[in-house]
Amino acid sequence: xxxxxxxxxxxxxxxxxxxxxxxxxxxxxxxxxxxxxxxxxxxxxxxxxxxxxxxxxxxxxxxxxxxxxxxxxxxxxxxxxxxxxxxxxxxxxxxxxxxxxxxxxxxxxxxxxxxxxxxxxxxxxxxxxxxxxxxxxxxxxxxxxxxxxxxxxxxxxxxxxxxxxxxxxxxxxxxxxxxxxxxxxxxxxxxxxxxxxxxxxxxxxxxxxxxxxxxxxxxxxxxxxxxxxxxxxxxxxxxxxxxxxxxxxxxxxxxxxxxxxxxxxxxxxxxxxxxxxxxxxxxxxxxxxxxxxxxxxxxxxxxxxxxxxxxxxxxxxxxxxxxxxxxxxxxxxxxxxxxxxxxxxxxxxxxxxxxxxxxxxxxxxxxxxxxxxxxxxxxxxxxxxxxxxxxxxxxxxxxxxxxxxxxxxxxxxxxxxxxxxxxxxxxxxxxxxxxxxxxxxxxxxxxxxxxxxxxxxxxxxxxxxxxxxxxxxxxxxxxxxxxxxxxxxxxxxxxxxxxxxxxxxxxxxxxxxxxxxxxxxxxxxxxxxxxxxxxxxxxxxxxxxxxxxxx
Numbered sequence: 001x002x003x004x005x006x007x008x009x010x011x012x013x014x015x016x017x018x019x020x021x022x023x024x025x026x027x028x029x030x031x032x033x034x035x036x037x038x039x040x041x042x043x044x045x046x047x048x049x050x051x052x053x054x055x056x057x058x059x060x061x062x063x064x065x066x067x068x069x070x071x072x073x074x075x076x077x078x079x080x081x082x083x084x085x086x087x088x089x090x091x092x093x094x095x096x097x098x099x100x101x102x103x104x105x106x107x108x109x110x111x112x113x114x115x116x117x118x119x120x121x122x123x124x125x126x127x128x129x130x131x132x133x134x135x136x137x138x139x140x141x142x143x144x145x146x147x148x149x150x151x152x153x154x155x156x157x158x159x160x161x162x163x164x165x166x167x168x169x170x171x172x173x174x175x176x177x178x179x180x181x182x183x184x185x186x187x188x189x190x191x192x193x194x195x196x197x198x199x200x201x202x203x204x205x206x207x208x209x210x211x212x213x214x215x216x217x218x219x220x221x222x223x224x225x226x227x228x229x230x231x232x233x234x235x236x237x238x239x240x241x242x243x244x245x246x247x248x249x250x251x252x253x254x255x256x257x258x259x260x261x262x263x264x265x266x267x268x269x270x271x272x273x274x275x276x277x278x279x280x281x282x283x284x285x286x287x288x289x290x291x292x293x294x295x296x297x298x299x300x301x302x303x304x305x306x307x308x309x310x311x312x313x314x315x316x317x318x319x320x321x322x323x324x325x326x327x328x329x330x331x332x333x334x335x336x337x338x339x340x341x342x343x344x345x346x347x348x349x350x351x352x353x354x355x356x357x358x359x360x361x362x363x364x365x366x367x368x369x370x371x372x373x374x375x376x377x378x379x380x381x382x383x384x385x386x387x388x389x390x391x392x393x394x395x396x397x398x399x400x401x402x403x404x405x406x407x408x409x410x411x412x413x414x415x416x417x418x419x420x421x422x423x424x425x426x427x428x429x430x431x432x433x434x435x436x437x438x439x440x441x442x443x444x445x446x447x448x449x450x451x452x453x454x455x456x457x458x459x460x461x462x463x464x465x466x467x468x469x470x471x472x473x474x475x476x477x478x479x480x481x482x483x484x485x486x487x488x489x490x491x492x493x494x495x496x497x498x499x500x501x502x503x504x505x506x507x508x509x510x511x512x513x514x515x516x517x518x519x520x521x522x523x524x525x526x527x528x529x530x531x532x533x534x535x536x537x538x539x540x541x542x543x544x545x546x547x548x549x550x551x
Contacts, residue, residue, distance in 0.1 A: 003054045005056070005059060006057070006085075008086060009060075009061035009082070010061075013064065013066065014101070028138075028145050030145050048085065054186060055143075056141075056143035057095045060099065060122075062099065062106070063101045066082070070083045073535055073537075073538035077520055087522070090117065091113075093174060093183075094184060097120065097140050098120050098122035099125050099137070112525060142183055164192045164195070165193045165194075165221060165225075166225060167228050168230070169229075169230040170230075172184065173232060174205045175202070175204055176203035184207060201218055202218075204230060214232050214236050215235050319332045324377060327374075329370070330370040333366075334365065334436050335365055336365045339361060341360075342359060345441075350524045352530070354495070355531060360500070361499070361501075361503060362502070363502055364502055366550075369477075371396075371468055372544045376394065381416060389541060396479070396544040398541050399541060400545065402487050405423065405487060413547075419550075421548065423489040425489050426513045426531075427503050428548060429488050429516075430528060430529065433477070436475050446477075450526060453470050453471050454479070456522065462519070464483055480528075481526040484516075484518050484542055486515050486544060489505070492512065492531070510535060512533060513533055
């Protein structure tokens with residue numbers, strides 16, 4: 001079964017309207033699905049998300065109390081199915097149509113992953129003028145009704161009567177025709193597009209990252225229906241392979257050039273007598289030069305080992321290994337410096353407004369936790385484990401509020417260790433996540449490939465994971481993207497373009513900063529510049545923290 005329309009609603013307030021829409025759309029030839037009443041078999045959550053993936057249009061029935069659970073911090077995100085449905089539809093760039101019931105509005109304080117729904121247009125629902133409402137709704141649908149044989153009819157557009165371009169691809173993508181966005185295509189699903197005869201420029205871009213142009217090519221449309229199979233997966237893999245090879249070649253050339261230059265310098269410094277006599281004893285000189293180069297090369301290897309040893313020694317002096325009971329934890333030194341905070345170039349179009357403007361910040365040295373605080377460390381300090389997901393002491397602690405950390409845990413830790421700990425400022429957190437003065441400009445903390453460094457919505461299997469299972473960033477810090485959100489010291493506030501030194505945030509507001517994304521979030525929310533926030537007294541199974549130690 002292929003579904004055209006998915007209807008999302010709250011049972012207390014939206015069910016009756018959702019049922020009217022279901023019956024009307026089904027009667028008009030659309031294939032419609034909504035919630036548990038049409039999901040009788042298999043895993044409910046998997047089936048639900050699968051149907052959202054299939055649909056072209058996503059209708060959201062908004063009643064007056066639709067988002068009460070969503071903005072109620074006592075309700076865990078994973079328990080709010082309407083929120084999860086809407087977040088997934090937004091992530092897949094579905095055609096979202098909010099249907100507003102009488103008195104319904106979008107409230108302030110919606111979570112970041114669904115706040116874009118406010119920008120969507122939809123008709124005001126009217127039971128009294130139902131036909132007029134339905135006509136408006138039909139104009140906004142991208143899907144087409146089907147005949148008795150299940151075949152979609154042609155959409156009444158400016159290309160009415162044109163042949164159909166039948167597109168099928170093997171990756172979710174956003175399709176553009178002559179630079180104009182057509183919409184999101186789901187992998188494996190045949191999409192019919194009425195398209196007049198002629199030449200077009202077709203583009204297919206990544207769903208999450210529009211700057212990721214998988215393929216751009218000219219296409220000649222004949223005067224009859226044409227099937228267009230696009231192997232995006234192979235093209236993307238080939239492009240990525242070529243990029244890796246290019247970087248490997250460049251790195252290899254750079255290393256060879258550096259080694260050659262260094263050898264030549266040493267030859268000039270240590271073999272002047274030999275070089276002077278080369279004209280007189282050419283053959284002998286050449287042999288001696290070869291021997292000298294070999295000896296110098298061996299010496300370079302020894303020097304490199306010495307350099308590595310020196311770096312290891314430096315690392316020992318640039319970190320503090322601490323212990324509470326039998327639990328050890330490491331604090332790494334971050335050398336201060338100046339960096340650009342916020343929506344920098346590599347964040348592209350994924351950056352939200354609250355990440356702007358990008359601005360210059362200067363920080364002093366500080367120590368920060370190598371990992372998020374683990375359940376083992378919390379239990380060693382506090383004597384209990386508040387986390388929802390337990391079983392491994394190396395799992396990050398969660399279900400802890402900002403107030404729990406600042407008023408209870410940190411004072412107890414300071415007493416047990418004789419050191420002074422605190423939460424990082426938002427600027428300290430982002431500087432460390434970007435790799436400090438060793439940063440390479442990655443989108444995520446330590447890589448442009450999120451799978452290398454983060455547990456997030458698409459690979460976490462719906463749970464947090466033990467720390468240090470993914471790669472570290474340039475400073476040796478783990479899980480700064482994904483796993484659990486991390487509390488910061490600051491009250492959340494708007495950025496400005498002023499240069500700042502050791503900023504501390506606002507004096508007082510209602511929410512504290514949360515950073516890094518979590519096992520529950522999308523890629524977009526795990527970027528190094530992405531901001532989140534929450535009331536100081538809330539907690540969740542995807543919220544933890546990382547420590548800073550004062551020198």
